[in-house]
Amino acid sequence: xxxxxxxxxxxxxxxxxxxxxxxxxxxxxxxxxxxxxxxxxxxxxxxxxxxxxxxxxxxxxxxxxxxxxxxxxxxxxxxxxxxxxxxxxxxxxxxxxxxxxxxxxxxxxxxxxxxxxxxxxxxxxxxxxxxxxxxxxxxxxxxxxxxxxxxxxxxxxxxxxxxxxxxxxxxxxxxxxxxxxxxxxxxxxxxxxxxxxxxxxxxxxxxxxxxxxxxxxxxxxxxxxxxxxxxxxxxxxxxxxxxxxxxxxxxxxxxxxxxxxxxxxxxxxxxxxxxxxxxxxxxxxxxxxxxxxxxxxxxxxxxxxxxxxxxxxxxxxxxxxxxxxxxxxxxxxxxxxxxxxxxxxxxxxxxxxxxxxxxxxxxxxxxxxxxxxxxxxxxxxxxxxxxxxxxxxxxxxxxxxxxxxxxxxxxxxxxxxxxxxxxxxxxxxxxxxxxxxxxxxxxxxxxxxxxxxxxxxxxxxxxxxxxxxxxxxxxxxxxxxxxxxxxxxxxxxxxxxxxxxxxxxxxxxxxxxxxxxxxxxxxxxxxxxxxxxxxxxxxxxxxxxxxxxxxxxxxxxxxxxxxxxxxxxxxxxxxxxxxxxxxxxxxxxxxxxxxxxxxxxxxxxxxxxxxxxxxxxxxxxxxxxxxxxxxxxxxxxxxxxxxxxxxxxxxxxxxxxxxxxxxxxxxxxxxxxxxxxxxxxxxxxxxxxxxxxxxxxxxxxxxxxxxxxxxxxxxxxxxxxxxxxxxxxxxxxxxxxxxxxxxxxxxxxxxxxxxxxxxxxxxxxxxxxxxxxxxxxxxxxxxx
Amino acid sequence: xxxxxxxxxxxxxxxxxxxxxxxxxxxxxxxxxxxxxxxxxxxxxxxxxxxxxxxxxxxxxxxxxxxxxxxxxxxxxxxxxxxxxxxxxxxxxxxxxxxxxxxxxxxxxxxxxxxxxxxxxxxxxxxxxxxxxxxxxxxxxxxxxxxxxxxxxxxxxxxxx
Ligand code: FES
Ligand code: FES
Numbered sequence: 013x014x015x016x017x018x019x020x021x022x023x024x025x026x027x028x029x030x031x032x033x034x035x036x037x038x039x040x041x042x043x044x045x046x047x048x049x050x051x052x053x054x055x056x057x058x059x060x061x062x063x064x065x066x067x068x069x070x071x072x073x074x075x076x077x078x079x080x081x082x083x084x085x086x087x088x089x090x091x092x093x094x095x096x097x098x099x100x101x102x103x104x105x106x107x108x109x110x111x112x113x114x115x116x117x118x119x120x121x122x123x124x125x126x127x128x129x130x131x132x133x134x135x136x137x138x139x140x141x142x143x144x145x146x147x148x149x150x151x152x153x154x155x156x157x158x159x160x161x162x163x164x165x166x167x168x169x170x171x172x173x174x175x176x177x178x179x180x181x182x183x184x185x186x187x188x189x190x191x192x193x194x195x196x197x198x199x200x201x202x203x204x205x206x207x208x209x210x211x212x213x214x215x216x217x218x219x220x221x222x223x224x225x226x227x228x229x230x231x232x233x234x235x236x237x238x239x240x241x242x243x244x245x246x247x248x249x250x251x252x253x254x255x256x257x258x259x260x261x262x263x264x265x266x267x268x269x270x271x272x273x274x275x276x277x278x279x280x281x282x283x284x285x286x287x288x289x290x291x292x293x294x295x296x297x298x299x300x301x302x303x304x305x306x307x308x309x310x311x312x313x314x315x316x317x318x319x320x321x322x323x324x325x326x327x328x329x330x331x332x333x334x335x336x337x338x339x340x341x342x343x344x345x346x347x348x349x350x351x352x353x354x355x356x357x358x359x360x361x362x363x364x365x366x367x368x369x370x371x372x373x374x375x376x377x378x379x380x381x382x383x384x385x386x387x388x389x390x391x392x393x394x395x396x397x398x399x400x401x402x403x404x405x406x407x408x409x410x411x412x413x414x415x416x417x418x419x420x421x422x423x424x425x426x427x428x429x430x431x432x433x434x435x436x437x438x439x440x441x442x443x444x445x446x447x448x449x450x451x452x453x454x455x456x457x458x459x460x461x462x463x464x465x466x467x468x469x470x471x472x473x474x475x476x477x478x479x480x481x482x483x484x485x486x487x488x489x490x491x492x493x494x495x496x497x498x499x500x501x502x503x504x505x506x507x508x509x510x511x512x513x514x515x516x517x518x519x520x521x522x523x524x525x526x527x528x529x530x531x532x533x534x535x536x537x538x539x540x541x542x543x544x545x546x547x548x549x550x551x552x553x554x555x556x557x558x559x560x561x562x563x564x565x566x567x568x569x570x571x572x573x574x575x576x577x578x579x580x581x582x583x584x585x586x587x588x589x590x591x592x593x594x595x596x597x598x599x600x601x602x603x604x605x606x607x608x609x610x611x612x613x614x615x616x617x618x619x620x621x622x623x624x625x626x627x628x629x630x631x632x633x634x635x636x637x638x639x640x641x642x643x644x645x646x647x648x649x650x651x652x653x654x655x656x657x658x659x660x661x662x663x664x665x666x667x668x669x670x671x672x673x674x675x676x677x678x679x680x681x682x683x684x685x686x687x688x689x690x691x692x693x694x695x696x697x698x699x700x701x702x703x704x705x706x707x708x709x710x711x712x713x714x715x716x717x718x719x720x721x722x723x724x725x726x727x728x729x730x731x732x733x734x735x736x737x738x739x740x741x742x743x744x745x746x747x748x749x750x751x752x753x754x755x756x757x758x759x760x761x762x763x764x765x766x767x768x769x770x771x772x773x774x775x776x777x778x779x780x781x782x783x784x785x786x787x788x789x790x791x792x793x794x795x796x
Numbered sequence: 797x798x799x800x801x802x803x804x805x806x807x808x809x810x811x812x813x814x815x816x817x818x819x820x821x822x823x824x825x826x827x828x829x830x831x832x833x834x835x836x837x838x839x840x841x842x843x844x845x846x847x848x849x850x851x852x853x854x855x856x857x858x859x860x861x862x863x864x865x866x867x868x869x870x871x872x873x874x875x876x877x878x879x880x881x882x883x884x885x886x887x888x889x890x891x892x893x894x895x896x897x898x899x900x901x902x903x904x905x906x907x908x909x910x911x912x913x914x915x916x917x918x919x920x921x922x923x924x925x926x927x928x929x930x931x932x933x934x935x936x937x938x939x940x941x942x943x944x945x946x947x948x949x950x951x952x953x954x955x956x957x
Contacts, residue, residue, distance in 0.1 A: 023888055030896025031884040031903060033831020033871035040830040135814065213835045213843060213932050214897040265833075265897030266932050298836035518895030518933050687891045687938060694935030718840035718930070726926035726936040731919070755935075 017531030018746075021683035024523040025537060026516075035263045038217035038232045039295045046219070047076050049281055049294040050137035052127040052144045053303065054119035057153035057375035057711020058166060061117055061126060065145040069129055072143060074136035077288045079280070080127045081114035089113060089283050090249040092276065094340035095491035098178050098349050098371070106178040106371065109169025111339035113249075113276035113283075119148070120168055120338035121377050122711055123303025128280050130288055153375035153711040157312055157333040160374045168338060168373040177336055177345070177371035182353040182427055188366035191327030195318035199401040205389045206778045207310035207335065207705040208698075209721060210382050212517075214265020215296040216305060220281035224289055228256050233278055235261040235545075236271045236515055237555020240492065242547045244274050244342075251282050261545040264517035268383040268695070270305045271517065272557050273342040277304075302716040307705060308382020310335040311348065311389045317397045323405055325416050327364040328356060330393060334371050334379075341380035345371065350428075350488055351386030351476075357425035358394040359436045359472045359649060360416040365426045375711040383695055384753040385558065387475040388760065395471040395761035400774060409765070410444060413472050429476060431647045434675060436472060438737040442673035443470075443651040446735055452655070465658040465789075466668075469765025473758035474649040477750030478563035480642035495641035496560070497553050498568035500529070500576045502634040504621035506614030508535070510572075511543045513553010514565035519688065519752065521561060524680045528566055528746075532573050533613055534600035551637075559750030562680065563646045567744045571638035580634060584616045586627045646741045648749040650674035652693075654762040658770050663786025665701055665767055671733045672758070677741040677749035685751045686734050692755020693732055698724035699756070700763035704779045722779070800860045804829065805873025813860055819853075820844040822860035823870060831871040831900045835930070842929030845901040845908075846870045852908035854928070871900035874907065883907050883946040892942035894933035905929050906943045915951030917944060 016022050029035050066078040092111040099105055114125045127144050131137035152166040159165055160175040168175055192198065212234075219232040229252045235241050238259040246254040264271060277294050285292045296304065312333045318326040334348035353367035398416075402409035417436045424430050444450075452468050459466035479485055482493030499511040508529055516522065521544065526537035543549050554560070577597060584602035585592040594605045603610040619625060623632035655669040672689055679685045702722035706714040715721040740747030760778060767780050773788050800817075801810040804827060811826035823829045823846070832855055835843035844855040847869040874881040883906045886892070893899040909925050910917065922943050923936070931939060 024891065026896070027888040027893060030893055030899050031871075031880065031887050032875055033829070033900050035831075035896050037830075037833075037897065039834075040824075042825075042828075135816065211932055212895070212897075213841060213930065214833070214895065215835065264895065266895040268932070295834075298838065298841075520894070683891050687894055687934060690935030690937040691894060691933045692935075695932070717838045718836050719838050723840075723930050723932070724935075725930060726923040726940060729923075729936055731937055731940065732935065 016527055016537045018527055018680050022523055022527055022681055024520045026522045037214055037263045037265055038219060038234050041219045041232045043221055043291040046291040046293055047130050047132055048134040048137045049292050050129050050141045051125040052141050054122060054124045054126055056119060056148055056150055057122050058151040059119050059148040062147040062149055064127055069140040069143040072140040074132035075129060075140045076290060077130040079284055081112055081116035084114050085112060085116045088250055093248045094345050095342050096346040097489040098180055098345045100178045101181040106345055107172040108340050109171050113279040121375055122713055125276055128284060130284055130292055155374050155376050155707040155711050157335045157372040160372050172373055175373040177373060179370050180349050181368045183366040184364055185366045187364040188327045188329050191364040192318045195326050196321035197319045198316055199397055199404055200316045201397060201400055203313045203315055203393050203396055204777055205309045205311040205392055208308045208382060208703050209302055209705055210268040210270035210305055210308060212266030212268055212270060215298060215301050217295040218278045218281045219293045220285035221291040222286040222289060229282055230258045231278060231282055232260045232262060234264050234271050236267045236517055236557055238545055239513060239547055239553045240555055241274050249279050259547045261515055267517040269381040269385060269557060273306055273380055299716050303713060306341045306380035307377050309389060310379050313393050315393050315397055317401060323407060323412055323415055325360055325362045328362050329366050331368045334369060335374050336371050337374060337376045337378040339378045341378040344380040347381050347386045352390050354428045355387050355390035355476060356427055359418060359474050361418050376707055383756040388757045391473040391757050392761050399765040409470050414440060432644055432742050433739045434647060434649050435737060435739050436649060439651045439673040439675055442735045442737055443653045443671050446671040446733055447653045447669060459657055465660055465770040467656050467766040467770025469654045469762045469769055471652045471758045471762035474647055475753055475757050476645040476647060477559035478642055478646045479558050480645055482641050494554060495639050496564040496568040497639045498572045499637040500572040502576060502617045504618050506617040508540045509543055510569055511550045512565055513550055514561040515545050515556045520684045524684060525569060527680055528569055534598060559752040562748040563744050563750050564640060564642055566746055568638050568640035570745055571640050572636045575636035576634060580616050582627055583619055584611060587619055642744055644743045646743055646749040648676050648754055650758060652758040652762040654766040656766040656770060658785060660789050663782035665780060665785055667697060667730045670730055673735040673737060674754055675737045675739055676751040678747040688751045689734055689755045690732055692753060693759050694724050694729055696756040696759030697729060697763055700760040700778055700780060702779050798861055800864045802863055803867040805869055815861060817860045818856055819858040819860050819863050820855035829870050829872050833897055833900055842901040842905060843898050845904040847904060852905055871903055882949050886942040886946035890938045890942040890945060892939040898931040902929050902939060910947045910950050915947045917947040
């Protein structure tokens with residue numbers, strides 16, 4: 013293993029350009045003759061459009077075009093799709109209302125686009141957008157699921173009576189009911205998972221360029237999966253056939269799920285560029301991002317857990333209402349179903365589980381997968397229940413968990429998943445040791461002496477990464493396969509280009525993927541270039557989300573590497589007149605085992621391209637491709653412990669210590685893995701303490717800027733104490749499990765469990781703001 | 797339209813812009829230096845931090861005409877040729893960035909912070925003074941480490957004097 017191979021903390025190759033200001037993000041793209049788009053957006057959460065008058069706007073300086081939803085529909089630009097078909101428990105398909113890229117008749121959330129102005133400068137477009145006159149007839153709006161399913165609630169889509177998209181279920185109802193009938197004790201809770209806004213720091217942006225000479229469209233976009241964007245834009249939206257559309261996702265400034273989807277603005281910019289015959293750039297401002305990026309979470313769950321007299325879990329029953337917002341976003345239907353309910357077994361042996369999920373429309377921004385997608389919601393339900401159960405029973409929360417852990421693998425849960433490997437006691441032990449769990453009562457007493465309330469909270473999470481295999485997800489209603497592709501191109505001088513279908517938006521693929529090649533061939537990572545994010549360069553791929561790039565994307569690279577090595581060994585054997593089976597690759601050289609014969613990799617590569625002396629019948633060249641379809645999900649898991657201190661005078665919670673013990677399987681670059689955990693923890697702690705989306709009853713988004721939506725800042729967070737335990741994933745050749753979402757999944761319950769412990773209350777809603785905490789303290793004191 | 801001239805990273809630049817043009821747009825669009833980023837519209841995120849006559853400012857809160865005649869340093873002007881500024885080097889060494897979008901603003905804020913404190917920083921001060929910069933990727937853990945490390949390195953020459 014070289015200095016830059018697998019397992020090494022190699023500093024990132026991509027950093028050079030980012031720290032010197034040379035990153036190339038979509039908004040940095042500048043084309044000759046480029047115009048700028050500004051969208052006219054609905055100020056109402058629900059309204060009928062009586063008319064749109066664009067005449068004044070069209071006459072303003074610099075305006076190139078003013079286009080409306082009616083024209084878009086007139087040009088047969090397709091409605092936005094949802095890519096995962098879910099069936100209700102009665103067998104009926106989910107009920108979807110039409111989602112046009114600009115509303116021609118009815119708007120259903122504040123911020124929905126109704127028209128676009130294209131002008132020579134951004135300011136001219138913005139000015140002219142002010143002059144577009146839209147005559148709205150306001151309609152009553154509804155923003156919460158429980159209101160939306162009430163009799164007489166405002167109706168969003170005629171196709172979805174009662175605002176219900178689906179009423180889905182998973183698990184064995186009869187067995188679960190029987191488990192509850194035989195239970196010694198039952199724990200019941202209503203659990204809210206607050207709606208979040210992903211907020212990657214780079215706002216979404218699109219640059220569309222129609223080249224009339226070649227009849228070719230190019231889109232630069234802030235995407236986590238450019239190939240899927242091209243496929244969907246071509247196959248469903250009537251933008252251009254795939255071979256006439258190039259999608260480039262250059263450097264992308266964070267995504268967290270929100271940049272998976274194909275949004276109205278990209279569709280409109282492409283369509284408008286062709287219409288205006290000019291390049292067009294649109295870049296979201298931050299308030300637009302709040303109003304139009306897919307939101308995350310927003311579940312209300314009624315949960316019950318049945319235990320026997322020995323505190324062993326007998327069954328779990330949940331009924332979850334998922335707020336989808338006003339339209340179905342690309343993967344939204346899968347989040348509260350196959351990404352959520354399938355993880356409800358957590359790390360525990362739960363013999364019977366029955367989950368019901370109602371998907372509901374409301375007059376809010378569409379909701380879709382956000383970092384963790386469904387798994388944070390499942391973990392929050394389970395880990396709040398376990399903590400509450402422990403307190404209800406008067407037993408140690410760590411011991412209650414330990415007693416119920418799954419300890420033998422593979423383990424088939426009652427909700428589809430088969431966990432392949434894990435050691436939950438190992439991560440629990442590591443976390444408890446690191447936080448000095450035994451010493452907590454003394455620290456609590458010490459805090460009390462200072463007038464502070466201290467609490468400790470645990471969370472034992474599991475997640476499922478690298479959604480797979482394609483055959484299985486297809487049978488569950490997915491519209492895509494979830495394999496990954498790779499091509500390894502060895503150049504005649506021995507440098508290597510790896511083309512991958514996954515995409516980096518901050519995860520450091522240019523480094524970790526190169527580490528894999530370095531490990532195999534013994535060449536430095538600077539001899540390796542990772543190419544991604546351009547549909548003209550990489551043939552196809554599924555992009556990056558759900559922590560799939562390591563487990564699935566790198567496995568595809570490995571498969572392609574193996575093919576390259578096989579051919580290269582044949583060439584080397586031929587050149588050194590040895591048997592193919594005797595060739596070993598070591599430190600950048602091809603050696604004949606048991607002899608001192610060797611040749612550098614670069615000479616073998618050159619021989620492949622000169623073609624002067626190859627084995628008979630062999631094609632020249634050295635490049636191979638592979639598609640890798642995993643056999644199962646991967647199952648990272650771990651234990652998080654939060655120790656929090658509350659100032660009873662202000663209600664402010666300070667996370668004084670946060671320990672994470674994770675099992676991610678094999679880590680290619682531990683430094684990058686730890687960075688992923690840090691970021692996830694910040695988002696999870698943000699959800700628990702700060703972040704929350706607030707709508708007024710009539711659908712105005714009150715938290716639509718950084719003045720109103722509390723993003724975690726450096727001062728809100730502690731330094732983190734990370735630990736790793738390792739069981740290799742048996743499902744892929746590298747043993748990788750995935751690490752990108754763990755922090756966001758495991759941390760919210762740990763924080764809330766610490767706060768409820770400190771306060772001695774059963775529950776507190778997220779985000780546990782100082783006001784909420786102060787009220788909880790006040791309420792408790794009043795009750796005493 | 798007004799002609800706005802200033803020194804950016806030691807180079808004299810000049811462009812005709814609308815009076816309402818923000819400094820960040822002047823740098824990005826008129827001058828073509830895209831290292832300085834825009835992450836918000838309320839001056840909360842700090843992606844746009846540059847140095848104006850040696851002090852950190854949010855370039856989205858300042859009009860280009862206000863900066864006329866001044867000396868501006870952006871992230872592109874920190875390194876001396878191939879030699880990274882110690883703060884840049886520390887961000888890389890400590891993995892203080894992921895997507896890199898907040899990074900230019902973070903680095904410019906960090907340089908200013910270290911300069912103002914003469915390199916004498918502790919974790920609490922760094923966290924407190926990063927108040928105006930948001931990073932969504934790193935959880936700040938490694939950014940704080942990077943700044944503290946750079947501060948200690950930048951302090952050394954002064955201590956030796
Ligand atoms: S862009 Fe200047 S603070 Fe956000
Ligand atoms: S590195 Fe992505 S926002 Fe900071």
